[in-house]
Amino acid sequence: MKIGFIGLGIMGKPMAKNLMRAGYSLIVYDINKEPVRELMSLGAEEGSSPKDVAERTDIIITMLPDSPQVKDVILGENGVLEGARRGAIIIDMSSIAPAVSKEVAIKAEEKGVEFLDAPVSGGEPKAIDGTLAIMVGGKKEVLDRCYDILNKMGSSITLCGEVGAGNITKLANQIIVALNIAAMSEALVLGTKAGVDPEIIYKAIRGGLAGSTVLDAKVPKVLARDFSPGFKIDFHIKDLKNAISTAHEVGVPLPLTSQIMEILQALKVDGKGLSDHSAVIQFYEELAKVEVKRKE
Numbered sequence: 001m002k003i004g005f006i007g008l009g010i011m012g013k014p015m016a017k018n019l020m021r022a023g024y025s026l027i028v029y030d031i032n033k034e035p036v037r038e039l040m041s042l043g044a045e046e047g048s049s050p051k052d053v054a055e056r057t058d059i060i061i062t063m064l065p066d067s068p069q070v071k072d073v074i075l076g077e078n079g080v081l082e083g084a085r086r087g088a089i090i091i092d093m094s095s096i097a098p099a100v101s102k103e104v105a106i107k108a109e110e111k112g113v114e115f116l117d118a119p120v121s122g123g124e125p126k127a128i129d130g131t132l133a134i135m136v137g138g139k140k141e142v143l144d145r146c147y148d149i150l151n152k153m154g155s156s157i158t159l160c161g162e163v164g165a166g167n168i169t170k171l172a173n174q175i176i177v178a179l180n181i182a183a184m185s186e187a188l189v190l191g192t193k194a195g196v197d198p199e200i201i202y203k204a205i206r207g208g209l210a211g212s213t214v215l216d217a218k219v220p221k222v223l224a225r226d227f228s229p230g231f232k233i234d235f236h237i238k239d240l241k242n243a244i245s246t247a248h249e250v251g252v253p254l255p256l257t258s259q260i261m262e263i264l265q266a267l268k269v270d271g272k273g274l275s276d277h278s279a280v281i282q283f284y285e286e287l288a289k290v291e292v293k294r295k296e
Helices: 012-021 033-041 050-055 067-075 098-110 123-129 140-151 165-193 198-205 213-223 233-250 255-272 277-288
Strands: 002-006 025-029 059-062 089-092 114-117 132-137 154-161
Touching (some): 012 025, 012 033, 025 050, 050 059, 059 067, 067 089, 067 098, 089 140, 098 114, 098 165, 098 233, 114 140, 114 165, 123 132, 132 140, 132 165, 154 165, 165 198, 165 213, 165 233, 165 255, 165 277, 233 255, 233 277, 255 277
Parallel strands (some): 002 025, 002 059, 059 089, 089 114, 132 154
Antiparallel strands (some): 114 132
């Protein structure tokens, strides 16, 4: 089976590689040709456009930055729907506004094409390991047809409801992750300023109720002063923007989400938009005039 894969960025490239390692043949497309060449060196074929990719495959995966890119790649000129055959399946694994997922699904259905929204959580490390959490919106029978493919990229695949439910779930995930990082930052800055080794604080609390996957993933990066992106601040801003917009549409206030959004915006203005979202701690460090790091 040949699979189309469009979007070979920080997440898409390792996800595509995992499919190839599992024995799937890929036709890939990205406006950045460097990752395309890398995948071609491993045996992938290059598509000349999203339309071309769709014409040559039955399952097309998209992994793109945000809603406008998804609409352009799938609905636009030389887009996926111009080339997709009746009965083909589009799996959009981008994190986008749920309303856009529904819009694209309606357009796909008009052409006899199935659609799943299937955003992921886990960042680059889990994309590399093939252990992403995948949150799916769409028909169960369509997911069943794609399950083995998704299983090569993730260790957890959950059908959350109809189209759009996957991205609603992802927005909930992103709220929890952002607020976890903020809480971690406040706690470690407090401990450090009060004279306690932050690594000891982490080791002491990680096995208790305060322990979390976020803590285990982000505290070691902070202690090493490694803010290379597993998940960029710019991307988290995008996700929280979608979360706040969606919440307002359905009548849900998000006071804490709004606060962390402003912290992320402040870091972006300070030139840290491309840093890992664990760099939230630098906002608190600046306020407290202290640096959280591993003792030498």
